[in-house]
Amino acid sequence: MKRVKAGLAAVIAVSLITGCVTVPPEEDPVLRKLTQLEVRLAQVERVMENQSLVSILAEVQQLTQEMANLRDQVEILAFEAEGTQDRQRDLYVDIDSRLNALEQGGARPASVSENGVEVADGAAVVSDRDAYKTAFSLLEEGQYADAGEAFASFVSLYPDSSLVDNAQYWLAESLYVERNFAGALQEFxxxxxxxxxxxxxxxxxxxxxxxxxxxxQWREARTELEKVIAEYPDSTAARLAGQRLERMSGEGR
Incomplete structure (x- = not known):
């Protein structure tokens, strides 16, 4: 009887040991399939993340371009506004000179003037004001190269004109608009x-x-812009200089 019990115990022990043995995880087809799915899911997630980053990058680039376009438009509007102010000034000076002539008893006799040559019949070889208006008209029409040449000619022909500083400025501006920054820098x-x-x-x-x-030329640019703010703090130029300095700081320059 003891032998039977001992044998039965041995059989039970072997059975228990056998029951504890399982298929290694790497050989389990279900587990292997699950692992494969997890790997594929991770790959898909990475692809989706990359696509999202690409999309975000594209949007950032688009916004950057739009901001650049807006800055160009602002500069053009400022350019046009400056032109309007100059035309108003020209109109005022023209009216003022006519009133002075009337107050003095009519038109002046034909003579050689400082900024233009008048002949006996009253016709005039281009005056400084007419030359300036012609050059400025070219600028308004977008003929920047021709405008630059006209303003350069004005500066040469009428060095004593009250408009020569404006002509020099618009000569520089015509180069700036054409992105000739080295030439524009020299003229400004x-x-x-x-x-x-x-x-x-x-x-x-x-x-x-x-x-x-x-x-x-980041250092030189910062110096000039800071100079505008320091010397002309209440001007529009100072406000624009501050905006460009903020932009430079944001760009790490």
């Missing part, structure tokens, strides 16, 4: 150097900073 600097009392000084300093920015 002439406004500052030759006409220190000109009302175009703040705008010229601002545009010098803009040109240096485009030429990757």
């Amino acid at each position: 600097s002439k406004v500052v150097e030759k006409y220190p009392t000109s009302r175009k000084i703040p705008d010229s300093l601002l545009k010098m900073g803009y040109c240096q920015y485009e030429l990757n």
Whole structure:
């Protein structure tokens, strides 16, 4: 009886041991399938994340381009507004000169003038004001190269004109609009150097900073822009200089 019990116990022990043996996880087809699915899911998630990043990058690039376009439009509007102010000034000066002539008893006799040549029959070889208006009209029409040449000619022919500082500024501006930043920088600097009392000084300093920015001369650009703010704090040029400095800081420049 004891032998039977001992044998039965041995059989039970073997059975228990056998029952504890399972198929290794790597050989379990269900587990293997689950692992494969998890791997595929991870791959899909990575692809989706990459697509999302690509989409975000594309949107950022689009927004950056739109911001650049808006900045260009703002500069064009500022350019046009400046032109309107100049035309108003020209109109005022023209009216004022006519009133002065009337108060003095009529038109002047034919003579050689400082800024234009009048002949005996009253016809005039282009006056400084007419030459200026012609050059400015070319600028308004978008003929920037021709406008630049016209303003350069004006500066050469009428160095003593009250409009020569404006002509020098618009000569520089015509180069700037054509993205000739090196040439524009040189011409804007002439406004500052030759006409220190000109009302175009703040705008010229601002545009010098803009040109240096485009030429990757970051330190010089920052110096000019900070100078605008320091010397002309209440001007529109100072506000625009501050905006460009903020942009440069955001770009790490």
